[in-house]
Amino acid sequence: MRDLRTYVEAEVELGPGLTVVAGPNGAGKTNLLEAAYLACTGRSFRGASxxxxxxxxxxxxxxxxxxxxxxxxxLSVSAFSVGIQPPDRRRLRVDGNPVDGLLDHPARPRMSVFLPDRLALVKGGPGLRRAHLDQLLVALRPSAGPLRRGFHEALRQRNALLTSLRTRGVDLDRARGELAPWDRALASAAAALTEARAAAVAAVDPAVAERARQLGLDGELEVAYRPRSSTDADELLQALSERVAGDLERGFTHHGPHRDDLAVRREGRPLSRFGSQGEQRLALLALLLGEADALHAASGQRPVLLLDDVMSELDVERRSRLVEVLAGAGQALITVTEASHVPGADADDVGLVEVEPGAAATVRVATVSTEADR
Ligand SMILES: Nc1ncnc2c1ncn2[C@@H]1O[C@H](COP(=O)(O)OP(=O)(O)O)[C@@H](O)[C@H]1O
Ligand SMILES: [Mg+2]
Structure with a gap:
């Protein structure tokens, strides 16, 4: 990387397994993970401009x-590159050839990110979980992409018509008539989406439960799909037509899979309300690792795991368990303030990147020490 965040220039070589990224607060550890993500997706995982x-x-x-x-x-080697010149100049390339985006490139590695902010997936509102579920769905089954877009398009059109009917002051009977074709389109797109969502959750749930056990989360962890409307097209059509008056009043469709949730529960209780910080962290880790397992089963490829500040709030026992789990989970980068927070960090097959804060706030170079250097 060159001139990104805190880095003037840095080059990092990563092993196939776990790499520990260690350094004091503000040294540039998260920046390094962000750069890895940026290089392979064209995006910042922090939503940075x-x-x-x-x-x-x-x-x-x-x-x-x-x-x-x-x-x-x-194995084949691909070179991804992202050049950024604010305000609006961006150059994305694969193997030297300009591309419009990296996300759809077949050689792009999948990346799974643990950031403390992402605890909102366990603690926060359903919107985040729904978006996460749909991303997972498309990763597991790329053909589900059009299905998801189809639903959102049908929803957008029905909502646009509702707004128009409301401003025109159309009476209920006539509104029903105008809405009918859109209701049918929405109901069938919704049924296809909910079926795919249910299948994706069913595919990850056992793996997530298993990862939670391995990580030492007490009690059985469960992820369950919580559709908020019928998953049957005819029943949903019926439900939509029963709610036309309310929809007209508000100018949008208030019933359907855009209200669904994904429940993350332990022993039947939502972890958002009945879990400690540490337990919620373990649950999020189990979720991401279980999803990675399901992806591996579906595609033969493991996502690269980017784990930022995951060790804080975990006790020594859980830290050891996490390192054991990561040993078999493909390529992973984990940030810590002290390498000693990662039990086994000195093992031969664990890489270490020490990020040292430079004298000036902007001069920092990361070096990787490999087996050979030690
Ligand atoms: N565009 C930038 N240019 C220079 N420094 C930056 C830029 N963006 C962020 N920083 C600096 O990066 C530091 C934080 O780096 P970060 O990777 O989050 O640290 P940590 O090692 O604690 O994860 C802060 O000191 C911040 O001021
Ligand atoms: Mg950080």
Whole structure:
């Protein structure tokens, strides 16, 4: 990377397993994970603008990643690169060729991110979980992408018509007539989406429960799909038509899968209300790891795990368990203030990147020490 966040210039070589990224507060550990994510997706996992990403005082920033993908014996290497020149200049390339986006590129590694902010997935409102569920769904089954877009398009059109009917002051009977074709389109798109969501949750639930056990979360963890409307197209159609008066009054569709939730429960109780900080952390980790397992089962590829500040709030026993779990979970980067927070960090197959704060706030270079250097 060059001129990104705190980095003037840095090059990091990562092993196939766990890499510990260690350094004091503000040294640039999260920035490093963010750069790895940026290189492979074209996006910041913190939702940062291009101006925030480019190092203060620099005009442009750049990051590139060399990525191995494919099965053992048939590995291919792709080079992803992102050049940013605020306010609006961006250059994305794969193997030197300009591309419009990286997200759909077949050689792009999947990335699964644990950030303390993401605890909102366990603690926060249903909207976040719904968006997460739909992302998972598309990752597990790429053909579900059009299905999800189809639903949102049908919803958008029905809502637009509701607004128009309301402003025109159309009476209820006539409104029903005008809405009918849109209701049918919405109900069938909704049924397809809810079926796919249910299948995705069913595919990850056992893996999430297993990961939670391995991580030492007491009690059985369960993720369950909570549709808020009927998953049957005819029943939903009926429900929509019963609610036309209310929808007209508000100018939008208030019933359907855009209200669904994903429940994260332990022993039947929502973890959002009955879990400690540490338990919620473990549950989020179990969720991400279980999803990674399901993705691996579906596609043969494991996502790269980016785990930021995960060790704080975990006791020594759970930290050890996490490291054991990560040993078999593919490539992972984990940030800590002290390498000693990762039990087993000195093992031969664990990489260490020490991020050292420079004398000036902007000069920082990360070096990777490998087995050979030690
Ligand atoms: N565009 C930027 N240019 C220079 N410094 C930046 C930029 N964006 C963030 N920083 C600095 O990065 C530091 C935080 O880095 P971060 O990776 O979050 O630290 P940590 O090692 O604690 O994870 C802060 O000191 C912040 O001022
Ligand atoms: Mg940080």
């Amino acid at each position: 291009d101006r925030e990403l480019v190092r203060r005082g620099a005009d442009a920033g750049h990051v590139s990643a060399e990525v191995e993908s494919g099965a053992a014996g048939a």
